[in-house]
Amino acid sequence: MMNQDEKMIEEQPLTLGQPLSDFLLQLEDYTPTIPDAVTTYYLRSSGFEPRDPRLVRLISIAAQKFISDIANDALQHCKMRSTNSSSHSNSKSKQGTKDRRYCLTMEDLTPALAEFGITIKKPHYYV
Amino acid sequence: MDQQVNMYRKMLAAAVSSILLEHGFDTVEKECLGTLTEMIQAFISEVGNQSKNYCELSGRSEPLIADVVLGFVDMGFNFNSLDSYVKSGKHSVLPTLQTQQPQKQLSMLPAGTKQPLPSHIPQHLPQFPDPHAYVRTPTHKQPIIDYESVREKAAIQKKDIEKALTKFLAKTSPTHNLFDTDESNIFPLIACKPAYPPYLSALLPPGSDFRSRGLGL
Numbered sequence: 142m143m144n145q146d147e148k149m150i151e152e153q154p155l156t157l158g159q160p161l162s163d164f165l166l167q168l169e170d171y172t173p174t175i176p177d178a179v180t181t182y183y184l185r186s187s188g189f190e191p192r193d194p195r196l197v198r199l200i201s202i203a204a205q206k207f208i209s210d211i212a213n214d215a216l217q218h219c220k221m222r223s224t225n226s227s228s229h230s231n232s233k234s235k236q237g238t239k240d241r242r243y244c245l246t247m248e249d250l251t252p253a254l255a256e257f258g259i260t261i262k263k264p265h266y267y268v
Numbered sequence: 269m270d271q272q273v274n275m276y277r278k279m280l281a282a283a284v285s286s287i288l289l290e291h292g293f294d295t296v297e298k299e300c301l302g303t304l305t306e307m308i309q310a311f312i313s314e315v316g317n318q319s320k321n322y323c324e325l326s327g328r329s330e331p332l333i334a335d336v337v338l339g340f341v342d343m344g345f346n347f348n349s350l351d352s353y354v355k356s357g358k359h360s361v362l363p364t365l366q367t368q369q370p371q372k373q374l375s376m377l378p379a380g381t382k383q384p385l386p387s388h389i390p391q392h393l394p395q396f397p398d399p400h401a402y403v404r405t406p407t408h409k410q411p412i413i414d415y416e417s418v419r420e421k422a423a424i425q426k427k428d429i430e431k432a433l434t435k436f437l438a439k440t441s442p443t444h445n446l447f448d449t450d451e452s453n454i455f456p457l458i459a460c461k462p463a464y465p466p467y468l469s470a471l472l473p474p475g476s477d478f479r480s481r482g483l484g485l
């Protein structure tokens with residue numbers, strides 16, 4: 142995945158910001174899932190004073206996509222794990238797999254994050 | 269302030285939850301939600317920080333898109349697919365934050381008209397309370413203490429006491445009737461208790477008198 146990114150950046154080094162600037166114009170009346178106020182608050186707390194609400198939205202969408210990619214990966218792990226476990230168990234549970242409810246657990250999240258190069262170690266007392 | 273931070277954090281957690289729901293997760297462990305919330309918060313803060321640094325490096329105080337782009341690059345975030353991500357599907361929108369309404373102060377029962385502040389008190393100081401809280405009004409007349417009226421009052425009081433005592437005795441002890449009819453007992457008289465024998469008191473010498481006379485003899 143990183144190789145692809147690098148290639149993409151190498152291919153178009155001059156127009157790096159160009160598609161994003163065009164994209165920025167579309168954000169005029171788009172509302173991301175994270176409310177603007179929340180993103181603005183966290184940006185301000187790190188010293189960033191956004192005057193342009195579109196920039197805030199861009200960062201919101203980026204953060205959203207960041208989590209979304211992780212969630213997607215975790216979901217794949219979850220599905221893989223559940224199919225593996227169901228194939229190990231008897232075939233009677235096939236009915237159950239159809240309307241399976243997926244639960245995001247640390248078991249799935251840890252390998253998904255590891256793919257992004259993030260290692261999580263939680264202290265035992267974390268609640 | 270602390271409560272506010274919690275509120276922003278809650279909104280982030282709600283956003284993370286809705287992203288997870290979009291992907292098809294139904295439930296999430298509390299630990300995972302905490303991790304993802306922390307990550308999204310760190311992501312936003314870090315992008316803000318990096319962008320600010322690039323912005324200040326180029327001698328500006330207001331960030332531009334270029335600074336944010338450089339921030340993304342520094343984070344190793346691939347922003348080329350953002351466009352397709354936005355167009356890919358409908359993303360749920362959380363309800364907008366609403367500013368908390370300050371609690372309206374209940375108006376106490378007002379009484380009277382409030383006095384304006386005098387000129388020597390600065391106008392920004394709080395208003396006077398209701399007048400009844402500090403204005404003093406005499407509630408009773410001053411007693412009359414000249415000699416005549418005091419004597420008169422003392423006499424009236426004495427008379428009243430005697431009358432009351434007589435009435436009390438007439439009600440509680442045996443009475444004589446002034447008229448010889450049984451039906452009305454309008455003027456009760458305190459019964460006189462005859463001592464027995466009636467002449468005895470006349471025969472007995474008065475104590476103190478006797479002693480002084482005896483000594484004199």
